Amino acid sequence: MTPPTPTQAADLYPVADQTRSFLATPPPGQVIGGTEVRGSGPVVVDQDPGRAQPLAEIASASPEDVDHAVRSARAAFDDGRWSGIDADDRERLMHSIADHLERDREVFTDLESLDTGKPREQAEEDVNEAISVIRYFAGWATKAEGSVIPAPSRLLAYTTREPLGVCAAITPWNYPLPILTYKLAPALAMGNTVVAKPSELAPLSTLALARLALEAGLPDGVFNVVTGAGATGSALAGHLDLDKVAFTGSTATGRLVMEAASASPTRVSLELGGKSAHIVFADADMNAAVGSVMDGIWTNAGQVCIAGSRLLVEHSVHDDFVELLVSRTRELKLGHGLSQGVDIGPLISAGQKGRVLDHIGAARTDGARAVIGGTEPDMPGHFVEPTVFVNVPPGSVVVQEEVFGPVLAVSSFKDEDEAVRLANSTQYGLAAGLWTSDLGRAHRVGRGLRAGTVWVNTYGIFHPTLPFGGVRGSGFGRELGSDAVHHYSETKTTVLDPSP
Numbered sequence: 001m002t003p004p005t006p007t008q009a010a011d012l013y014p015v016a017d018q019t020r021s022f023l024a025t026p027p028p029g030q031v032i033g034g035t036e037v038r039g040s041g042p043v044v045v046d047q048d049p050g051r052a053q054p055l056a057e058i059a060s061a062s063p064e065d066v067d068h069a070v071r072s073a074r075a076a077f078d079d080g081r082w083s084g085i086d087a088d089d090r091e092r093l094m095h096s097i098a099d100h101l102e103r104d105r106e107v108f109t110d111l112e113s114l115d116t117g118k119p120r121e122q123a124e125e126d127v128n129e130a131i132s133v134i135r136y137f138a139g140w141a142t143k144a145e146g147s148v149i150p151a152p153s154r155l156l157a158y159t160t161r162e163p164l165g166v167c168a169a170i171t172p173w174n175y176p177l178p179i180l181t182y183k184l185a186p187a188l189a190m191g192n193t194v195v196a197k198p199s200e201l202a203p204l205s206t207l208a209l210a211r212l213a214l215e216a217g218l219p220d221g222v223f224n225v226v227t228g229a230g231a232t233g234s235a236l237a238g239h240l241d242l243d244k245v246a247f248t249g250s251t252a253t254g255r256l257v258m259e260a261a262s263a264s265p266t267r268v269s270l271e272l273g274g275k276s277a278h279i280v281f282a283d284a285d286m287n288a289a290v291g292s293v294m295d296g297i298w299t300n301a302g303q304v305c306i307a308g309s310r311l312l313v314e315h316s317v318h319d320d321f322v323e324l325l326v327s328r329t330r331e332l333k334l335g336h337g338l339s340q341g342v343d344i345g346p347l348i349s350a351g352q353k354g355r356v357l358d359h360i361g362a363a364r365t366d367g368a369r370a371v372i373g374g375t376e377p378d379m380p381g382h383f384v385e386p387t388v389f390v391n392v393p394p395g396s397v398v399v400q401e402e403v404f405g406p407v408l409a410v411s412s413f414k415d416e417d418e419a420v421r422l423a424n425s426t427q428y429g430l431a432a433g434l435w436t437s438d439l440g441r442a443h444r445v446g447r448g449l450r451a452g453t454v455w456v457n458t459y460g461i462f463h464p465t466l467p468f469g470g471v472r473g474s475g476f477g478r479e480l481g482s483d484a485v486h487h488y489s490e491t492k493t494t495v496l497d498p499s500p
């Protein structure tokens, strides 16, 4: 194996000096009880997917390290160093983390782009989103109120929102920082302590955030990190002393997480895969719809749970729409995330590229025709060309399975009923997009779609206030918004007899 040359990528691209020094001496891999330590599990080589070159070597957490992290989080919860302080102070400390992240925005953007391969602008949006999510939930620390119950009237009965305890956050490699904050921020706001497990394919921003949170004043042991692959995740999900496991990743792994977590009465929330349909009616604004469809599938090279990977176009405009989509897709530039003017980066790994190419092959076997792309370009890194398939049979693998790559399957429909039927015809239910200028139709079709989120005349809007999550094979539980506050706290009822 080629030995890691951690500074190499940083030497080739314009990155901040702090990014350079971070990569020259990467964190040892585990953050437990406020101390950065080396894991005692196998060493994992973290790659720069844009060059298929090593970026950092990280010794992963063994099951004993995972246990140590959970025990540290438990001790930090039980002694009240976080749950017991004033909500004002929790809010202030969370804002301090967000301030530090703003200060280091450039470094986090560099790291996220290098580690995931995504274009720099997209990485910057991710960092900005993480900052807003932390600030939004910081506010909830002082606003998650209980209520006074009017009956029985002889008694004073009231509810308060109590933290759960120790929460595990198992996250994927496509949006490491925002997805971490979807779990970490509401957990911290409500007074919980956390053990996070980022993906072994992109752990750097999580490790950097844990370091930064300590610098910002978060008490030791409140936010712990363990790294490693599935074995680390499995040891964490199955730990008997957790109060919640929040997982984002594939549907298959989600099932394993749920199984492991069932060893003890642990709450589970799963944000899983998707096969989201983008539906375009003939009365839509075509230019805007094409732009939205492109963002929906080419962003992050299609490695997005909410990727609009199925396009359903009303029959009468199908050919014109596809022509416009293909001609605008032809203008996109593939390249390393940190090089100038890049629209689409690489896939995360050689394995992921292989899986995407297998899906492309299977679609062809099913009779689908690629009108653009379908091959891997001749360049270093794990790249696949943006690919659009037409004539795709409804049962085809690219219609039914999440590809997690830049592959769009296009079909046509003749009326609203058929659009809804096709959109609902997979095992998933994460999101859907709908383009029409008819408000009544927007409501009718939107109501019929089985999805956690429906975007009308837009796509992929995320905001800290908007609950997000799936139905059916896309999981359950909601992140973001006030829903998340309820998922990271439990109602406690107090009944007081004023005249016993």
Ligand code: ADP
Binding pocket: 170, 171, 172, 173, 197, 198, 199, 200, 228, 229, 230, 231, 232, 233, 234, 235, 237, 248, 249, 250, 251, 253, 254, 256, 257, 260
């Ligand atoms: P993706 O391919 O989107 O990363 P995965 O579901 O494979 O989806 O991974 C999501 C997260 O789950 C990663 O942090 C990964 O290391 C972790 N993971 C993988 N296998 C398991 C497992 N058996 N139990 C718990 N976590 C796991």
